[in-house]
Amino acid sequence: MNQILDLLRLYPREPESLIPLLQKIQETLGYLPPEAMEKVAAHLSIPEGEVYGVATFYNQFRFHPPGKHPVKVCEGTACHVKGAGVILESWERRLNIKVGQTTPDREFSLDRVACVGCCALAPVSVVGERIHGHMAPTKVDGLLLAFQLEKEGKKTP
Amino acid sequence: MEQSFDRLRSFALEKWLSLNQGGEPTIRVGTATCGRASGGLEIFQTFREEIQRKGLRAQLIQVGCLGHCYAEPLVIISRPGFPPIVYSRVNPVIASLLVRSFLQEGDPCIELMLGALEENDSLPTVFELPRFRLEKRLLLRRCGLIDPEDIDPYIANGGYEALCRALHKEPAEVISIIGRSGLRGRGGAGFLAGRKWEICARAEGRPKYVIANADEGDPGAFMDRSLLESDPHQTLEGLIIAGYAIGASSGIIYVRSEYPLAAERVQKAISQAEKAGLLGEKILGSSFTFRASLFRASGAFVCGEETALIQSVEGKRGMPRSRPPYPAVQGLKGRPTLINNVKTLSAVPHIILNGAESFTSVGTEGSKGTMVFALVGKVNNAGLIEVPMGMTIGQLIFDLSGGIPKGKRFKAVQIGGPSGGCLPEKCLNLPIDFESLKEAGAMMGSGGMVVLDEDDCMVEMARYFLDFTQKESCGKCTFCRLGTRQMLVLLEEITQGKGRIEDLTLLQELAEDIQAAALCNLGKTAPNPVLTTLRYFREEYQAHILQKKCPAGMCRALTAFYIIPEKCERSCDACVGSCPVEAIKTGRGMKKIVDPEKCVKCGSCLVACPPQYKAVIKISPVSEVPASG
Numbered sequence: 001m002n003q004i005l006d007l008l009r010l011y012p013r014e015p016e017s018l019i020p021l022l023q024k025i026q027e028t029l030g031y032l033p034p035e036a037m038e039k040v041a042a043h044l045s046i047p048e049g050e051v052y053g054v055a056t057f058y059n060q061f062r063f064h065p066p067g068k069h070p071v072k073v074c075e076g077t078a079c080h081v082k083g084a085g086v087i088l089e090s091w092e093r094r095l096n097i098k099v100g101q102t103t104p105d106r107e108f109s110l111d112r113v114a115c116v117g118c119c120a121l122a123p124v125s126v127v128g129e130r131i132h133g134h135m136a137p138t139k140v141d142g143l144l145l146a147f148q149l150e151k152e153g154k155k156t157p
Numbered sequence: 158m159e160q161s162f163d164r165l166r167s168f169a170l171e172k173w174l175s176l177n178q179g180g181e182p183t184i185r186v187g188t189a190t191c192g193r194a195s196g197g198l199e200i201f202q203t204f205r206e207e208i209q210r211k212g213l214r215a216q217l218i219q220v221g222c223l224g225h226c227y228a229e230p231l232v233i234i235s236r237p238g239f240p241p242i243v244y245s246r247v248n249p250v251i252a253s254l255l256v257r258s259f260l261q262e263g264d265p266c267i268e269l270m271l272g273a274l275e276e277n278d279s280l281p282t283v284f285e286l287p288r289f290r291l292e293k294r295l296l297l298r299r300c301g302l303i304d305p306e307d308i309d310p311y312i313a314n315g316g317y318e319a320l321c322r323a324l325h326k327e328p329a330e331v332i333s334i335i336g337r338s339g340l341r342g343r344g345g346a347g348f349l350a351g352r353k354w355e356i357c358a359r360a361e362g363r364p365k366y367v368i369a370n371a372d373e374g375d376p377g378a379f380m381d382r383s384l385l386e387s388d389p390h391q392t393l394e395g396l397i398i399a400g401y402a403i404g405a406s407s408g409i410i411y412v413r414s415e416y417p418l419a420a421e422r423v424q425k426a427i428s429q430a431e432k433a434g435l436l437g438e439k440i441l442g443s444s445f446t447f448r449a450s451l452f453r454a455s456g457a458f459v460c461g462e463e464t465a466l467i468q469s470v471e472g473k474r475g476m477p478r479s480r481p482p483y484p485a486v487q488g489l490k491g492r493p494t495l496i497n498n499v500k501t502l503s504a505v506p507h508i509i510l511n512g513a514e515s516f517t518s519v520g521t522e523g524s525k526g527t528m529v530f531a532l533v534g535k536v537n538n539a540g541l542i543e544v545p546m547g548m549t550i551g552q553l554i555f556d557l558s559g560g561i562p563k564g565k566r567f568k569a570v571q572i573g574g575p576s577g578g579c580l581p582e583k584c585l586n587l588p589i590d591f592e593s594l595k596e597a598g599a600m601m602g603s604g605g606m607v608v609l610d611e612d613d614c615m616v617e618m619a620r621y622f623l624d625f626t627q628k629e630s631c632g633k634c635t636f637c638r639l640g641t642r643q644m645l646v647l648l649e650e651i652t653q654g655k656g657r658i659e660d661l662t663l664l665q666e667l668a669e670d671i672q673a674a675a676l677c678n679l680g681k682t683a684p685n686p687v688l689t690t691l692r693y694f695r696e697e698y699q700a701h702i703l704q705k706k707c708p709a710g711m712c713r714a715l716t717a718f719y720i721i722p723e724k725c726e727r728s729c730d731a732c733v734g735s736c737p738v739e740a741i742k743t744g745r746g747m748k749k750i751v752d753p754e755k756c757v758k759c760g761s762c763l764v765a766c767p768p769q770y771k772a773v774i775k776i777s778p779v780s781e782v783p784a785s786g
Contacts, residue, residue: 018472019455023414057474057631058455060414076376077571077607078533080621086759090737093757114458114625116415117379118194119533119607120226120540131194137737137761 003028004036008043018044022055031062059114067102067109069147071095071127076115078122087123088112090137094144107147161442162321165433166312173313182215182236182260187229187301189222189386190379190418195229196248203249204232207256215260221387223301224541225288228271231301239265240275243283288538288557293519295527296503297543300387305422308429311390317435319506323398324443331402332358335505337513339525344370344461344498345576345602346678347524347591353495357485358403360493365405368489368496369396371412371419372466374458375574376625378605380529381499383541385412385419388503389426393449395502397436398509400447403495408449411466414456424451458575458629462677463488463496465631476631477677498603500529520546524590532558534607535565551585554608565610568709569693573602575622575629576682578689579615598689600682614711615694616701620648622686626679637680640671644687651698653714654705654778661698665691710775713758717779720762722748724772732773735765753782 007024011017018040025036032055041048055061073079073088088110092098095108102109118124121133127143176183184204188197201219208215223231228245234255235241242265244255251269258264265280272283283289294300303310311317323331336351357365369392373381385392396408410427412420427449430436438446452470459465460475463484469475470489488494504526508516516526524546530553533539537559544553550570554560561567569579578599580587587593591601609618623645632638644667647660668684668691675681691698700706707715720732720741727747740755741762749772751762766773776782 015472016470019469020453023453023455054472054474058457058469060456077574077605077621078377078539080376081534081607081609081613081618083760086757089757089759093737113415114374114456114629115376115378116190117373117382118191118226119377119379119531119605120191120229121194122533124194131190133194136764137759138735141737 004039008039011043013044015044015046018046018051018054019058022051022061026061029065031065033063062111064102065106068107069128070109070111071125072111072113072116073099074114074116074118074122074124074126075112076117076119076122076124078119079115079124082122084123086137087125087135087140090140091125094140107151159321161434162317165317165435169309169312172309176216177235179216180237182234183218184215185218185220185233185235185302187222187231188219189301189383190416191222191226191383192229192231193418197230199249200230200232200247200252203252204256207253208260211256211261213256213260218304219306220302221300221305222383222541224297224383224543225271225538226540227538228540231271233274233302234259236260236263236265238263240273240277240280240282242273242280243271244269245271288542291548291552291557292543293527293545294543295507295519296384296391296500296529297387297541299391300383303388305387305389306425308390308426308433311388315510316390316506317394319509320394320397320401320435321441323401323509324441324445328358328402328404331398331509334513335402335508338508338516339513339520340501340504340508340516341524341591342498343500343504343528343604345573345600347601350497350501353485353497354399354402356483357493357495360486362487362492363404364407365403365492366489366494367396367400367403367405367408368466368470368494369408369410369499369502370461370463370466370496371410371416371423371499372454372461373413373416373499373603374461374629375576375603375605377533377571377574377607378531378603380531380541380604382416382419384499384503384529385410385416385423389419389422390430391503391506392499393423393426393430393436395497395505396449397430397440397447398505399495399497399502401445403493405495406447408447409452409470410449411452411454411460411470413454420451420453427451457631458625459631459677459679462679465677466496467494474631476633477679479676500604521588521590523592528589528601528604530604530606532606532608534571535561535610535613536608537562546590547588549586549588550580550606553589553606554585558608561608561610565612567608568611568613569609569615569618571607571609571618571686572605573600573685574605575626576600576678576685577602577605578685579609579618579693580689581693598685598692600685612709612711614652614707614709615690615697616648617652617707617709617711619687619690620645620652623648623683626683629679630683631679634674634676634680636671636675637677637683640667640675641680641683643667644671644684648687651701652707652712654701654712656698656702658699658702660702661691661695704778705780706778708777710777712777715779716758716775716777717753717782718751718756718758718760718762719774719776719782720749720751720766721772721774724770725749726767726770726772729767729770731765731767732762735761737761753779
């Protein structure tokens with residue numbers, strides 16, 4: 001919680017600070033917990049409902065902690081025509097969660113993303129910070145296997 | 158003023174010369190987002206390690222994107238005695254090979270190169286490739302050749318000279334040059350930039366603001382990302398010049414959250430420009446003071462619309478309001494605000510430097526200059542292309558992008574994202590400019606082009622775009638919020654084989670009503686993908702409704718996968734291994750059979766089946782699948 005208070009101090013108490021502040025908190029904590037929303041509202045002297053109103057409007061903000069390896073499936077046009085739907089289903093099937101959820105062990109979370117702008121490599125999935133192009137159902141299996149091996153302490157292939 | 162700029166320039170030039178003529182080889186590795194996704198950073202690392210290991214001396218530089226995304230990772234090596242050479246699809250093995258063969262032994266490995274970047278006597282050049290020959294690069298001129306995280310290479314290559322010249326002119330003169338150039342807004346609507354600047358300059362109220370709109374939300378478009386990642390100072394210079402012309406004292410570059418690298422590079426560019434005295438108080442010793450900052454957008458498509466963008470900068474929900482008053486008169490915090498697209502501002506330094514006439518000499522009667530397109534989808538050479546306005550769609554797809562892969566047939570091209578439309582084969586000869594596209598029912602949009610082939614269903618494409626706009630609708634006006642919802646439901650039913658023929662009339666009516674009555678351009682243009690597909694591909698809609706058939710075999714509810722028993726090579730288990738849900742079983746005589754109950758229609762077996770057998774096919778309607786035993 002002190003972490004949030006430290007962050008708040010960096011931003012002037014004006015409505016324009018709201019979005020940058022929420023971004024900073026999410027960058028630090030990975031999501032926006034209810035306590036943070038409360039503190040932000042108090043800091044900027046705006047109703048908490050309004051803070052939620054703004055935060056829920058934008059796709060970037062999330063209210064649940066992401067997995068250790070957040071998976072984002074690009075659903076841009078180029079990815080769509082090259083089978084983004086199939087890729088999303090493959091992730092859902094293998095992780096056994098639906099889009100928007102996190103696995104019970106908090107290892108993976110699965111989200112859609114509008115377009116990451118790597119259309120030439122479609123279909124694309126972003127795992128953590130890394131963009132993986134030319135995805136296929138078998139590549140989903142391969143990536144998961146690599147994480148599995150890494151977790152077990154073996155060298156990734 | 159001249160003196161301080163001359164100092165900057167001579168320092169930059171010296172640095173540039175010593176880099177290029179210092180006797181050491183230079184290796185440029187493309188590490189924009191596309192390059193990184195293909196492994197550009199690993200290649201960079203390999204080069205560094207190999208050079209160190211061998212004790213060689215060479216300059217390693219990370220550069221932006223050349224626009225040839227299909228050939229990433231790209232590397233350009235300049236070795237004394239050779240012209241600069243472009244290598245495509247470099248991997249760590251090729252990287253170590255190049256260090257040994259080319260850097261150490263002087264063999265440029267002709268078989269690995271895309272071509273030399275300069276005319277020469279011995280090596281093939283890239284200009285033998287149609288893409289390089291037909292392109293006209295004004296905005297992308299430096300992209301992929303300079304280090305985007307350093308201001309000096311930009312200055313050494315003509316950067317900030319336009320700003321220096323503009324500061325010598327009266328603001329009105331700068332506006333008049335932009336006006337005479339005929340530059341139109343590259344964000345989609347094509348409003349005359351000079352006119353917008355003039356309105357904003359005349360508007361009362363201070364302070365004034367300039368915003369560079371890089372909220373590039375169209376799925377399938379990535380030219381703004383590439384420009385900001387590869388040459389961020391160009392946009393920044395355009396922003397400062399615009400600020401001077403309209404009398405603004407601060408500017409914002411509004412970058413979408415999905416582009417972290419672009420945002421990082423813009424931030425760096427701003428700090429460097431401040432340090433060099435190109436931003437801040439009394440720029441280059443003139444009386445003009447201007448500050449710039451980065452604003453990270455939070456991911457809402459509608460924020461590309463200028464009034465919604467302003468709302469989000471003010472810390473509110475990004476909901477558009479009705480215009481007028483236009484932001485040029487009453488924008489951010491109620492003050493006059495000039496909002497231009499990244500590409501519009503990026504063209505400004507070029508126009509100021511080379512004169513309005515150099516810009517009007519390129520392009521068509523109504524649309525001057527060049528346009529940057531992102532060509533993706535079913536084309537061989539996907540990537541960014543900058544060509545003069547007026548080139549035909551066919552030239553772009555077949556001459557510059559290498560046509561359709563796997564010998565498939567061209568079907569349509571989707572232009573302008575969710576606001577644009579799908580144009581059929583008969584439009585291939587259409588010269589592209591703002592007017593011609595509008596007439597055909599599409600829209601220039603931001604310049605994204607997604608090429609579709611015979612395997613793509615046009616009804617499904619319409620559904621996809623409606624699904625997109627429906628999710629991104631801000632919910633303020635009824636026509637957009639509920640109208641697009643209704644259209645989406647109808648389209649979903651059609652793609653699932655539950656449509657009625659009357660639905661087509663209903664779709665048309667809904668589309669026309671939304672076009673007429675929605676509040677902002679997101680809503681007004683949302684029906685375009687439906688209207689163009691209805692106009693050019695009505696028979697596909699009819700097939701879905703009347704025969705429950707998806708002619709392209711894309712709508713999964715209407716398509717089944719089938720393995721032709723006569724063609725199946727029984728001992729080959731490729732399809733069985735590829736299936737993610739174990740839906741393929743082995744039947745009598747080892748022949749493989751798809752279990753329709755389990756099949757998720759992912760198409761893995763179709764890809765896995767070896768080309769000499771081609772036993773897996775798609776069948777639509779599902780009722781035509783032969784009974785199997």
